[in-house]
Amino acid sequence: MDAKTGKVLYSADANGRRYPASLTKMMTLYLTFEALAKGKISRNSPVVFSAHASAEAPTKLGVKPGDSVTVETAILSIVTKSANDSATALGEMLGGNEPTFARMMTAKARALGMTGTVFRNANGLPDPGQFTTARDMATLGIALREHFPQYYGYFSQRSFLYGRQRINGHNRLLGRIKGVDGIKTGYTRASGFNLVSSVADGNRRIVGVVMGGTSGGSRDNQMATLINTYLPRASTRGGGDLVAKASGNNPITALAKVLLPKHDAPTPDDKPMVEDDAVASNDDPTTADATDATDEQTTAAVEETAPVVKTRKVKTVIVSAPQIATAQVVAAYAEPTPAAVDPVNTASVPSGWAIQVASSPKQSEAQxxxxxxxxxxxxxxxxxxxxxxxxxxxxxxxxxxxxxxxxSKTAAWKACTALKKKNIECYAVQQ
Incomplete structure (x- = not known):
């Protein structure tokens, strides 16, 4: 995407639903930069790590519960190490708690025109209800530079000192491709290898997004090819507003906060039994996957049927792997039903008919x-x-x-009947 005009230079499945993994942290940093710009916090403000933040899965900074780092250290740990604990701590600091901060993230996404994105946490660790699109990530990448040029330089940081430890970054295109100045890598087993890159060369600027790579190397090579191909085609002149401007009185933000549904979509009427109400619990969902555990590794858990999509003659520097759900842009202000995915075992959503056997306030119990x-x-x-x-x-x-x-429905009902003979209750539902 041309970062000066908003023109799409190339695209493949740009509106397909994907798991963002650590690209989620781009929005966490957007809201952090916004708070800095408004004077609500400073770079030296302490970020206290709760027990929940400290317990996040690696990669992380490793701050103990009750200890703190500065806002700037938290930012640097996110842009280099992709620290999950720092992202959660920042989210709790800005939102009071992570669920509230996730709603703030989704509302801001709507205000920026990111209609196909829902956030559930601050760091991108697996959550089946958290998803985005390549086009939305390109929009967010442009917004970060456009709205916060005074903080955008953080994304070009390749390493930083934390005490006596030098922490190196995951973005291996920095220093490899001329003009690349950020922004963020991401990886979980469910998402594959993701990357958003910003490139500035002379008067030309582009933002590219690759999602669902089968390895860090193949993803980086795909991005390099796109940059080399489409940067020369970008405009040398600016033109027009690209995304919603960061203003506190933006009516879209207020509407999003009011209109985002808080409840699950209704289940089909033709189910053989009604699901029992679950008992409320404060237990945190499990985090069986780590995001950005190491951005160089390959993984057998990424399905062999999900390669990086080959370039084809369409239109954005946006490429993504086979879709998690049907390619469909979510209507503005509407929060879609969470995608049905086990974040550990698969990179695609089971389609057709399913059978439900239980419901629990704990993901670990459901599993x-x-x-x-x-x-x-x-x-x-x-x-x-x-x-x-x-x-x-x-x-x-x-x-x-x-x-x-x-x-088919018949196959699902037949399976349910067989399960009931074993005293296992269930009902059929169409995905």
Missing amino acids: AFLDKTTKQAPKVLADASGFTVAFDKDGVTYYRARFGGFG
Whole structure:
């Protein structure tokens, strides 16, 4: 995408729903920069790490509960090490708690025109209800430079000193490709290898997004090819507002806060039984995956059927892997139903019909029920894949335990009937 005009130079599945992984931290930093610009915090303000922040999965800075770092140190740890604990601590500092901060993130996304994005946490650790699009990430990349040029230089930081330790960054295009000045890498097993790059060369500026790479190297090479191909085609002149301007009285922001639904979409009417209400719990969801654990590694958990999409003659410096859900831009102000994905085992959403066997306020309990059911009925579920789905009810997040991969309603009902003979309750639902 031309960062000066907003023109799309190349695209492939740019509106397909993807998991952002650590690209999520771009929005965490956007809101941090906004707070700095408004004088609500300073670079030297202490960021206290709660027990929840300190317990986040690696990679992280490793700050103990109750200890603190400065805002600037937290920023540097995010842009280099992609520290999950620092992102959560910043989110709790700015929002009071992480769920509130996630709603702030989603509202800001709507204000910037990012209509296909929903945030659930500050760091990008796996959550089936957190997703974005390559086009939205390009918009956010442009917004970071456009709205906060005074802080944008942080993204070009390749390393920093934390005490006596030098922490190196994950973005290996910095220093490799002329003009690359940030922005962010990302990786989980479910997302594949993601990258947003900003490039400035002379009077030309572009932002590119690659999502779903099968390895860090292939993703970086894909980005390098796109930069070399499309940077010369970018405009040398500016023109027009590209994204919503960062103003405190933006009516879109206020509307988004009011109109974003807080509850799960209704279930189909033709289910054989009603799901029991779950009991509220304050337990945190599990974080079985780490994001940006190491950006050079390859992973067998990324499906072999999800390679980087080959370039084709369409229109953005935006490339992404096979879609997580049907390619569809989410209507503005509408929060879509969370994607049905087990963030550990698969890079795609089971389509067609599924059967639901349990619901729990703990993701770990929902997953345990899937494992137990698989052991109880291995033949019935031989061709099915288990996954969990997050949904909100009365302000509490619950997790549905489902098996997908049924080609028809009849097949799903037949499986349910077989499970009921083993005293396992279930109902069929269309994905």
